[in-house]
Amino acid sequence: MNYSESDLLTHKFNTLGLSETQDSSSTSTSSSSDEILEKETSPYAASHEANPLPSVDELSTSPTSVRPHVTTRRTSSYKTKDLPNAIPSVRIGRSSSQRLQQLHGGGSVHAINHGNAGLSSRSPPDYNGRPTSSVPPSSNSLATSPTSSSSFRLSGSLSTGLQEKLRAFHASRSRSLPDTSMDTASVFSPSLSPNVPPLLSQPPRITSSSSVPALDTSRFSNAPGVVTAPETTLARSIAAARNPAQRNTQPSNISAPRPGTMRRRGPPGRLDLSTPNNPVAMPSKSMAARRGIKLSNVPTPRAPNETPFSAFSDILDAKSGSLNFKNKAILNSEGVNFSSGSSFKINMSELIKLDELGKGNYGVVYKVLHRPTGVKMALKEIRLSLDEATFNQIIMELDILHKATSPYIVEFYGAFFVEGSVFICMEFMDAGSMDKLYTGGIEDEGVLARITYAIVQGLKTLKEEQNIIHRDVKPTNVLMNTAGQVKLCDFGVSGNLVASISKTNIGCQSYMAPERIRAENAGQLTYTVQADIWSLGLSILEMAKGAYPYPPDTFNSIFAQLSAICDGEPPSLPADKYSPEAIDFVKRCLNKDPSRRPSYAQLAIHPWLEKYQKVPVDMAAWVKGAMERRNSASGKADTFKPPLHKFTMDEKKNTGLL
Numbered sequence: 001m002n003y004s005e006s007d008l009l010t011h012k013f014n015t016l017g018l019s020e021t022q023d024s025s026s027t028s029t030s031s032s033s034d035e036i037l038e039k040e041t042s043p044y045a046a047s048h049e050a051n052p053l054p055s056v057d058e059l060s061t062s063p064t065s066v067r068p069h070v071t072t073r074r075t076s077s078y079k080t081k082d083l084p085n086a087i088p089s090v091r092i093g094r095s096s097s098q099r100l101q102q103l104h105g106g107g108s109v110h111a112i113n114h115g116n117a118g119l120s121s122r123s124p125p126d127y128n129g130r131p132t133s134s135v136p137p138s139s140n141s142l143a144t145s146p147t148s149s150s151s152f153r154l155s156g157s158l159s160t161g162l163q164e165k166l167r168a169f170h171a172s173r174s175r176s177l178p179d180t181s182m183d184t185a186s187v188f189s190p191s192l193s194p195n196v197p198p199l200l201s202q203p204p205r206i207t208s209s210s211s212v213p214a215l216d217t218s219r220f221s222n223a224p225g226v227v228t229a230p231e232t233t234l235a236r237s238i239a240a241a242r243n244p245a246q247r248n249t250q251p252s253n254i255s256a257p258r259p260g261t262m263r264r265r266g267p268p269g270r271l272d273l274s275t276p277n278n279p280v281a282m283p284s285k286s287m288a289a290r291r292g293i294k295l296s297n298v299p300t301p302r303a304p305n306e307t308p309f310s311a312f313s314d315i316l317d318a319k320s321g322s323l324n325f326k327n328k329a330i331l332n333s334e335g336v337n338f339s340s341g342s343s344f345k346i347n348m349s350e351l352i353k354l355d356e357l358g359k360g361n362y363g364v365v366y367k368v369l370h371r372p373t374g375v376k377m378a379l380k381e382i383r384l385s386l387d388e389a390t391f392n393q394i395i396m397e398l399d400i401l402h403k404a405t406s407p408y409i410v411e412f413y414g415a416f417f418v419e420g421s422v423f424i425c426m427e428f429m430d431a432g433s434m435d436k437l438y439t440g441g442i443e444d445e446g447v448l449a450r451i452t453y454a455i456v457q458g459l460k461t462l463k464e465e466q467n468i469i470h471r472d473v474k475p476t477n478v479l480m481n482t483a484g485q486v487k488l489c490d491f492g493v494s495g496n497l498v499a500s501i502s503k504t505n506i507g508c509q510s511y512m513a514p515e516r517i518r519a520e521n522a523g524q525l526t527y528t529v530q531a532d533i534w535s536l537g538l539s540i541l542e543m544a545k546g547a548y549p550y551p552p553d554t555f556n557s558i559f560a561q562l563s564a565i566c567d568g569e570p571p572s573l574p575a576d577k578y579s580p581e582a583i584d585f586v587k588r589c590l591n592k593d594p595s596r597r598p599s600y601a602q603l604a605i606h607p608w609l610e611k612y613q614k615v616p617v618d619m620a621a622w623v624k625g626a627m628e629r630r631n632s633a634s635g636k637a638d639t640f641k642p643p644l645h646k647f648t649m650d651e652k653k654n655t656g657l658l
């Protein structure tokens with residue numbers, strides 16, 4: 001792309017330091033103009049005309065369009081009177097299946113290697129595996145030779161201030177372990193209150209029962225508020241912690257559950273023994289009779305170390321002796337707790353910091369231990385300069401996360417705010433995010449397909465069941481655990497949070513679809529589900545290649561990178577390493593015309609994903625190897641060493657040490 005001096009002079013800079021030139025033939029956000037643009041620039045156009053996909057549901061998805069689906073009702077335990085000083089008491093609803101809330105974060109900037117961005121010379125097939133007629137011309141560098149027949153242009157320089165911010169951003173996004181003392185938020189959000197101390201960077205507080213650094217609860221001393229999570233969820237988590245087999249609701253080496261097999265809660269009091277994700281669970285004779293199940297059809301437990309109770313692990317915790325009636329009621333020695341009325345409280349003072357998991361653009365994510373239950377959680381801090389009313393609004397908006405339930409979405413425990421930060425408690429994924437697992441690229445296509453399938457199912461659930469659009473699909477928001485499960489996190493459920501974060505979102509555009517870049521550059525906040533599908537395509541490419549798909553010479557300049565995305569040919573999987581089905585899948589996601597990208601339902605039945613749902617793929621083994629590679633590269637052992645127990649005087653006396 002050549003930029004004339006007049007181009008550079010006439011471009012208006014928005015907050016990204018970018019600008020757009022439009023002429024009458026190009027309206028950046030209209031689908032019709034996109035179509036024109038596509039025909040002019042996309043070598044895939046003929047292919048798609050030959051094999052058209054059904055039209056995709058195109059939704060107007062500005063942050064506010066999502067919000068009506070967010071409950072803002074005040075529940076009985078939502079104590080707004082407690083809010084002025086800090087932690088609100090957030091009732092997490094009756095849902096027993098709380099799921100991770102999602103936050104918008106924008107794309108991260110990666111230190112990248114020069115990946116093979118060349119286009120395949122083979123014709124990608126259609127959904128039936130037939131080669132399409134159109135063959136895209138080969139291109140080896142998206143940065144140096146973008147096709148530029150579109151009228152969309154970006155200016156060729158960035159302001160000095162923006163460059164400073166980008167430099168700081170790059171430094172903060174270094175792949176080395178983050179420095180806990182660094183306040184990344186201040187880099188990107190000068191408006192953040194400088195007086196707010198980092199919550200977890202205070203000197204460790206030694207507790208009577210542990211030498212683990214504790215959260216600095218002094219910040220909460222004036223605030224008796226607590227964040228609450230349904231006891232049912234925590235009880236389930238505790239049971240899962242005690243029984244790892246039960247935790248794995250997402251098969252790792254057998255076919256993943258089909259859409260529609262996600263667990264649903266039945267009516268209160270009804271014992272639901274349908275356990276599609278737990279092949280071991282087996283109903284008793286009487287239970288089966290009540291449910292009309294023929295016992296001859298029920299599989300017999302086979303694992304050698306199972307007890308007679310193992311078959312009932314969904315409802316019986318043999319260690320604690322408690323019965324969990326499908327999260328509707330828990331019967332234990334203390335009595336019966338009904339999920340309809342009670343909720344489990346998580347007090348911040350009961351959270352112990354165990355480790356730092358990573359640092360994002362807006363704060364740090366910690367591994368914490370909830371002492372009373374022994375549940376390990378991820379605690380994400382997002383520092384924002386907002387008034388209290390907005391914080392309250394955000395916390396209420398996040399309530400919807402309890403309804404977003406899927407084996408492919410990280411579980412949400414609760415959220416609260418403290419002195420300029422939103423804190424989110426979520427399921428801890430012990431293998432971490434994909435960006436740290438794909439070292440060298442994922443060559444095993446079965447693994448790549450299973451990861452993709454999980455992302456598609458997670459996005460599909462969010463969209464179809466809660467009308468939530470993720471807005472920030474990228475490898476850092478795809479998490480894995482050592483059971484081989486893949487789950488999504490950080491989706492933009494809170495309109496207020498999305499809007500707040502967007503104001504400080506600089507240099508995070510790299511996974512944005514072309515139409516979104518244009519819209520944001522024009523100051524529009526429209527956003528469609530198809531934009532997430534583009535981001536999915538880029539993420540698959542990044543995981544496959546082990547590097548961000550656009551070449552490094554575009555990386556040094558956000559401007560050049562966005563130009564390549566908008567004006568260049570979409571990158572593709574290398575034909576010598578991946579099957580035609582895989583190449584076709586990515587190609588369809590990366591169609592520059594959003595209306596021609598497939599829907600989630602179409603992606604879920606794409607031959608590539610279907611193929612690898614039918615064959616065994618050992619995800620647990622793969623993630624184990626990936627963690628070892630990651631650790632040997634970073635020189636860090638992954639296994640968490642529990643802190644030494646510090647005996648109290650009473651304990652010493654009782655145990656005979658004194």
Ligand SMILES: Nc1ncnc2c1ncn2[C@@H]1O[C@H](COP(=O)(O)OP(=O)(O)OP(=O)(O)O)[C@@H](O)[C@H]1O
Pocket residue numbers: 104105106107108357358359360361362363364365378380410426427428429430432433436476477479489490508
């Ligand atoms: N639930 C979790 N379990 C384990 N690790 C997590 C969890 N959530 C986040 N992490 C780790 O913390 C890192 C930082 O996460 P965070 O969401 O703050 O930033 P990000 O996704 O990398 O970027 P952005 O700020 O743009 O969203 C992640 O990259 C991941 O490695």
